[in-house]
Amino acid sequence: MANVSLRNVRKTYPGGFEAIKGIEFEIGDGQFCVLVGPSGCGKSTLLRMVAGLETVTSGEVDIGGRVVNEIEPADRDIAMVFQNYALYPHMSVYNNMAYGLRNRGMPKPEIDTRVREAAQTLELAGMLDRKPRQLSGGQRQRVAMGRAIVRQPKVFLFDEPLSNLDAKLRVAMRVEIRKLQRRLKTTSIYVTHDQLEAMTLADILVVMNGGQVEQIGSPLDIYRKPATTFVASFIGAPPMNLIKLGGNEIRAQFAGDSRSAAEAGILGVRPEDLTISGAAATDGGITLNLTVEAIERVGAETFVYGTRARAEKAVSATPGELPEGEVIVRIPGQDAPAIGASIRATASRDKLHLFSANGRNRIDI
Amino acid sequence: MEKSAVFKGKLLPYLLLVPQLVITLVFFYWPASQAVWQSFLREDAFGLNSEFIGLENYQALLAQPEYYKAMATTVVFSSLVAALSLSIALLFATQADKNLKAAPTFKVMMIWPYAVAPAVAGVLWLFIFHPSLGTMARPLRMMGFNWNPMLNGNHAMALVVMAAVWKQIAYNFLFFLAGLQAIPRSVLEAGAIDGAGPYRRFWTITFPLLSPTTFFLLVVNVVYVFFDTFGIIDAVTGGGPAGATTTMVYKVYADGRLGGDLGGSAAQSVILMVIVIVLTAIQFRYVERKVQY
Numbered sequence: 001m002a003n004v005s006l007r008n009v010r011k012t013y014p015g016g017f018e019a020i021k022g023i024e025f026e027i028g029d030g031q032f033c034v035l036v037g038p039s040g041c042g043k044s045t046l047l048r049m050v051a052g053l054e055t056v057t058s059g060e061v062d063i064g065g066r067v068v069n070e071i072e073p074a075d076r077d078i079a080m081v082f083q084n085y086a087l088y089p090h091m092s093v094y095n096n097m098a099y100g101l102r103n104r105g106m107p108k109p110e111i112d113t114r115v116r117e118a119a120q121t122l123e124l125a126g127m128l129d130r131k132p133r134q135l136s137g138g139q140r141q142r143v144a145m146g147r148a149i150v151r152q153p154k155v156f157l158f159d160e161p162l163s164n165l166d167a168k169l170r171v172a173m174r175v176e177i178r179k180l181q182r183r184l185k186t187t188s189i190y191v192t193h194d195q196l197e198a199m200t201l202a203d204i205l206v207v208m209n210g211g212q213v214e215q216i217g218s219p220l221d222i223y224r225k226p227a228t229t230f231v232a233s234f235i236g237a238p239p240m241n242l243i244k245l246g247g248n249e250i251r252a253q254f255a256g257d258s259r260s261a262a263e264a265g266i267l268g269v270r271p272e273d274l275t276i277s278g279a280a281a282t283d284g285g286i287t288l289n290l291t292v293e294a295i296e297r298v299g300a301e302t303f304v305y306g307t308r309a310r311a312e313k314a315v316s317a318t319p320g321e322l323p324e325g326e327v328i329v330r331i332p333g334q335d336a337p338a339i340g341a342s343i344r345a346t347a348s349r350d351k352l353h354l355f356s357a358n359g360r361n362r363i364d365i
Numbered sequence: 366m367e368k369s370a371v372f373k374g375k376l377l378p379y380l381l382l383v384p385q386l387v388i389t390l391v392f393f394y395w396p397a398s399q400a401v402w403q404s405f406l407r408e409d410a411f412g413l414n415s416e417f418i419g420l421e422n423y424q425a426l427l428a429q430p431e432y433y434k435a436m437a438t439t440v441v442f443s444s445l446v447a448a449l450s451l452s453i454a455l456l457f458a459t460q461a462d463k464n465l466k467a468a469p470t471f472k473v474m475m476i477w478p479y480a481v482a483p484a485v486a487g488v489l490w491l492f493i494f495h496p497s498l499g500t501m502a503r504p505l506r507m508m509g510f511n512w513n514p515m516l517n518g519n520h521a522m523a524l525v526v527m528a529a530v531w532k533q534i535a536y537n538f539l540f541f542l543a544g545l546q547a548i549p550r551s552v553l554e555a556g557a558i559d560g561a562g563p564y565r566r567f568w569t570i571t572f573p574l575l576s577p578t579t580f581f582l583l584v585v586n587v588v589y590v591f592f593d594t595f596g597i598i599d600a601v602t603g604g605g606p607a608g609a610t611t612t613m614v615y616k617v618y619a620d621g622r623l624g625g626d627l628g629g630s631a632a633q634s635v636i637l638m639v640i641v642i643v644l645t646a647i648q649f650r651y652v653e654r655k656v657q658y
Contacts, residue, residue, distance in 0.1 A: 053554050074560040086551035090573040099569070100559030147559070 002064030002077075002154035002187055003029050004050065009059035011045055011211075019045045021211040022059070027204060030185040032178070036198035037208035038234070043191045044159055046208070050189060051080050051157050064154050074103075079148035080157040084164065085140045087132040087147075093119075094128040097146045118146040121180070138169045145177070149184065156181070158190040162197065174200060195235050199223070207231050229359030232268050238303060240353070241274075241327045243267045265357025271303065271330035273351035276343050285348040288327055292343060295336045302336045304329040306343065397638065403631035415628075422632040431608060432616070432633070439612040442526065443590035450530040451582060454537030455575075459567070461538075462545040472542065479535035483596030490528035491601045514602065518609025521602045525610050528601060529594045537582050544578030545571065584648050591641055613637050 004027040011020035019042045027033040035043040048054040050061055052073035060067045068076050079100075087096050094115055101111045119125045122142040132140055141161060148156055158177070162170045178201055181188050192198055198205055199219045207214040207222065207230075215227040219235075226232035226240070233239040245267055269286065280287040290306030307325050329345045337343050354363040404422050408415040426432055457475060461468050478486070493501045496513040505512040514520040548571060556566045572579075595614050598604060604611035604619055611619065614637060621630025 051554075051558060053557070073554075073558045074562075078558065080555070080558050082551045082555060084549065084551055086549065086555040088552060088555070088570060090576075099556075099561070103560035103565065147555075151559075 003027060003062075004033075004064075004155055004187055004189065005060075005062040006046075006050075007060040007062065009046070009049065009061060010057045011042070011049060011054065012057045019211055020049070020057075023208075023211075023213055024059075025204075025206060025213065025216050027187060027189065030187055031203040032181050032188045032190065032201055033204045033206060034190045034192060034198045034202035035206045035208055036192055036195060036234070037214075039193060041208045042211040043193075043208050047157055047159055047189060047191045050155070051078055052076050077154040078157055079151045079153040079155075080159065081141075081144045081148050081161045083160040085132075085144040085161075087140060087143055089132050092129050092131060093124060093135070093143050093146075096132065096143055097150050100147065100151050114150045114152075115146075118150045121149070122146050137165050138173065141165060141173060145180070149180070152186075154187065156186050156188040158188065160192055161190075163192075163194070170197075177201065195237060199235065205235075207234060209234075225362065225364075226268070226353065227362050229266055229268065229355050232353060232355070236270060238271050238328045238330065240268045240270050242355075242359075243269075243308075243327075264354040264363050266355040266359055268353035268355060269347045269351060271328040273347045274327075274329040274345040275347070276304070276329060276331060276337065277346050278344065280344070280346065285346055286352065288345045290327055290329070290343050290345055292337050292339050292341045293326070295339060297334050297336065299334070300332070302331050302334060304331060304336055304343070306345070400631045400634050400638075403627060404635050405628075406631075407628050418628070422628040423636075426629055426632050426636075431611075434608060435611050435613050435616045438522075438608075438610065439591070439614075442522065442529075442594070442610070442612050443587065445522075445526045446529045446533065446590045446594065447583065447586045449526065450533040450537055451579070451586060453530065454534045454582075455541050455579075457534065457538050458541035458545055459571075461542055475538045476535050478532055479539075481532065483529075483532060483593060484600045486532045487525070487528050487597035487600030490524060490531070490597075494524050494527075514606075516606055518606055521606055521610050525594070525598050525601050528597045529590065532597070533586060533589055537586070540578050540582055541575065544575045548574050580648070584645055587644055587648070588641060591637065613640075 006023050006025055009020055009023045010018070012018045021042075023046060035046060037043045045054055049056050050063070052068065052071065056069045061069055063076055063078070088099065091099065097115045097118060098111050101114065115128070116125070119128055122145060124139065124142055124146060127135065127139065132143065135143065141164075144161065161177070162173050165173060174197055177190075190197075190201055192201075202219050204216065205219045205222050206216050209230050214234075215222055215231045222231060222235055226235060229242055233242060243266065245265055267286070274288070288306075288308055290304075290308055292304055292306050294305040296303040296305070306327050306329065308327060327345065329343075355361060356363060405417055405419060406415040407418045407421070461471050461475065481489070491499075493499050494512070494514060496502050496515050502512050511517075512520060514524045552574075553566060553570060556570045561569060591612075592614055594612070595618065598610055598612060598615050599618070602610045604615045613633065617630050617633045617637065620626045620633065624630075
């Protein structure tokens with residue numbers, strides 16, 4: 001049980017590459033923190049710095065009120081689940097879990113109790129004598145989890161633990177991990193590039209990009225009020241539609257609110273907040289006239305890809321997957337307009353997001 | 366997906382095998398069968414005719430105390446060389462596996478001795494440790510150590526062991542290094558987080574995971590010390606002093622080539638061959654079982 005605080009943490013590699021550019025946040029006792037970001041954003045490096053597998057160039061990593069910068073991984077009272085599980089291939093499942101306890105000189109009966117208890121929890125009881133190579137991917141993943149929980153550490157660290165599993169198992173294990181963490185109430189830091197995992201697991205979500213924190217907050221707060229266009233397009237699938245504002249008809253809709261209209265450079269609206277309707281939006285909402293280019297039916301919902309009739313260019317923010325001028329509308333069910341049809345998509349004013357022209361600042365309206 | 370090509374006709378596979386079979390036949394089965402046949406013969410001193418004498422060569426051989434002495438020498442020599450070259454190579458490989466700046470240079474330097482022919486390696490070591498010429502012999506004597514591999518059997522043994530180990534380390538080093546680099550970093554990191562210090566991590570994780578490499582090298586090294594060290598022994602000590610460094614393979618040469626007893630020498634090489642086959646079989650049968658693949 002412990003808080004984890006990062007204070008102005010930086011990491012510069014010997015070559016001069018700055019992987020982490022001053023990160024500062026705090027994770028409360030028992031909270032589940034998810035670090036999310038595209039590959040190369042430094043999230044794994046940051047996790048490994050907390051684990052002690054990477055040195056900290058400057059700043060402080062604090063676990064449970066103790067600065068651990070110079071403390072060996074073994075003495076930080078943490079346990080880590082690796083992406084490739086990193087099980088000891090020559091040891092049985094039992095020994096994989098018992099190894100860390102033996103190294104700490106725990107008496108045999110207690111080791112046995114803990115390992116069997118963990119095996120019970122993780123449904124590994126019948127497999128204690130097997131070697132990792134005789135297990136399926138999901139079972140290996142559970143052994144890796146077991147190795148972490150038998151230690152009863154202050155902090156769990158997860159480095160993309162589900163990315164080697166198939167989609168179905170990934171969802172199942174995601175729920176398992178969350179349930180387990182709720183029950184054990186162990187502070188956790190979880191690294192992923194999957195925004196869905198991030199949204200569903202996190203108490204605190206940290207969105208990272210280019211070695212910096214873009215936004216910290218509860219998943220829903222971040223979804224509702226993304227601080228930058230990067231966060232807006234990274235959190236939520238399909239990504240938020242971002243439309244660059246010129247001196248045009250959309251901007252005119254904000255004419256009543258002169259301050260925001262003057263400062264705003266980019267308008268954002270989520271695909272799920274757009275509706276296809278016959279009438280134009282009222283009350284300062286927006287209306288987009290679209291030509292349907294493509295349709296994706298996923299069953300419960302349908303994505304309509306349209307280009308705007310008078311193409312104002314949409315902003316391509318990294319990792320903006322939208323080509324310029326394209327807008328996605330998400331509608332329920334399987335009904336969809338025909339390809340090539342002209343449609344009108346509207347969103348009410350409270351569903352709109354405004355950002356400064358460089359995308360770095362959110363403007364509240 | 367069927368990946369292997371299928372050839373019609375029976376001839377092509379055999380044709381493809383022919384080069385390999387010819388080489389094995391000419392360079393192994395033919396000389397080996399000649400040796401077996403010769404071990405049942407006695408030749409006269411001029412090599413003009415030979416007569417079949419059955420097992421007499423073997424009986425004579427097994428009645429020789431020198432033969433048992435050569436066996437004992439071989440056991441001492443081979444266990445020393447195998448143990449030392451394997452453990453020193455492993456030590457060097459673990460050092461080279463660390464992220465040191467000098468590691469690439471270190472690796473290249475480690476590999477050079479392997480390119481040196483055994484006899485040349487022997488001569489090099491003889492130059493260094495020759496009792497009257499050697500650069501190391503003088504300092505040794507000045508320290509009050511009466512170093513003389515020409516007269517003292519133990520000194521001679523130490524010298525050939527050193528030369529043989531020195532030469533074999535390079536080979537073992539290469540394989541150990543490759544083996545070490547095949548161990549996933551994250552497994553060792555998991556060990557570090559699990560509270561195992563570097564020493565414990567080595568013996569409980571690295572060493573067991575290296576066992577396939579170690580086992581392979583053990584087999585190769587045993588064959589090496591039994592046969593390939595001949596050049597070193599011949600160049601450094603010529604089997605002396607008083608047979609102190611006459612290993613079984615050297616005795617085959619000494620008795621057959623120098624002593625002219627072709628039948629006895631052939632009998633020795635047959636016994637040697639059987640010993641190596643048995644040793645290798647034992648290694649595969651018992652050691653391999655404990656190997657973690």
